Amino acid sequence: MGLKVNDLLKIKDVSDLIGDFTDSTWINEAVKGAPLVVVRCAPLINDMVPVGIRGTNRSQRCAxxxxxSSIVKIITPEQLAEGKLWRTSKHIRETHIFKTLEAVDSILGSHDITWGPTGSVGFELASGVETVTPTSDLDVVIRVPSILSVKTGKDITKDLLTVPTKVDIQLETPKGSVALAEYARGDSPVLVRTVNGPKLVKNLWSENENLEG
Structure with a gap:
């Protein structure tokens, strides 16, 4: 199916969820309002997809x-950015995030990089539920199946210093996820988040390197 971490999955209803929810009475209401879950960074075993459930406040998160077979629709972060959905969202246009989205779109576009918003911004753009607050940052994912130079990483990091809101960019590489800010420092090895936990990696695009725990 080609699912990737941070993809949003539309489901039919709360009965599609598998887990222990005895202490999470908010889940029914959350899924009723927006039947979307996000793919987590964890192993996919026997057609069981690890997902996260999002409520209306920061404390309401559940794995x-x-x-x-329960997936009705897949919404990728890249689709949200490609459609520039923030321009047609009345709530987003009224928040501090709007100018940041415009700036990030321009900065990454100048480097010919495909990107997508995740976190509260991505969820609101996909669901229509107002999850962005005055304190929200912008979380972004960039899938990089081939090498992104450290110089490009540094240039992007420098450009992001001019935007109105803090932007946290995660690079999704063949070896796992790493923060752009960390990668741009040029240090080796770097700490990468994988489906099997954090690992130290010297080359994010090498097929031969073994991951170190």
Missing amino acids: ATILC
């Missing part, structure tokens, strides 16, 4: 799994 679960769903069957691949």
Whole structure:
């Protein structure tokens, strides 16, 4: 199915969720309002997809799994950016995030980089539920199947210093996820988040290097 971390998955209802939710009475209401879950960074085993459930406040987060057969629709962060959906969102246009989205789109576009918003911004753009608050940062994912130079990473990091809101960019590489700010420092090895936990990696695009725990 080609699912990737940070993809949003539309499900039918709360009955599609698998997990222990005895202490999470908010889940029914959250899924009823927006039947979307996000793919987590964890192993996909036997058609069981690891997902996260998002409530209306920061404390309402819960891990679960769903069957691949329960997926109604896949919404990628890249689709949200490609459609520039923030321009048609009345709530987003009224928040501090709007100018940041415009700036990030321009900065990454100048480097010919495909990107997508995640976190509260991505969720609101996909669901229509107002999850962006005055204190929200902008979380971004960039999938980089081939080498991104450290120089380009440094240039982007420098450009981001001019935007109105803090931007946290995660690079999704063949070896796992790493913060752009960390990669741009040029240090080696770098700490990468993988489906099997954090690992130290010298070359994010080498097929031969073994990951070090």
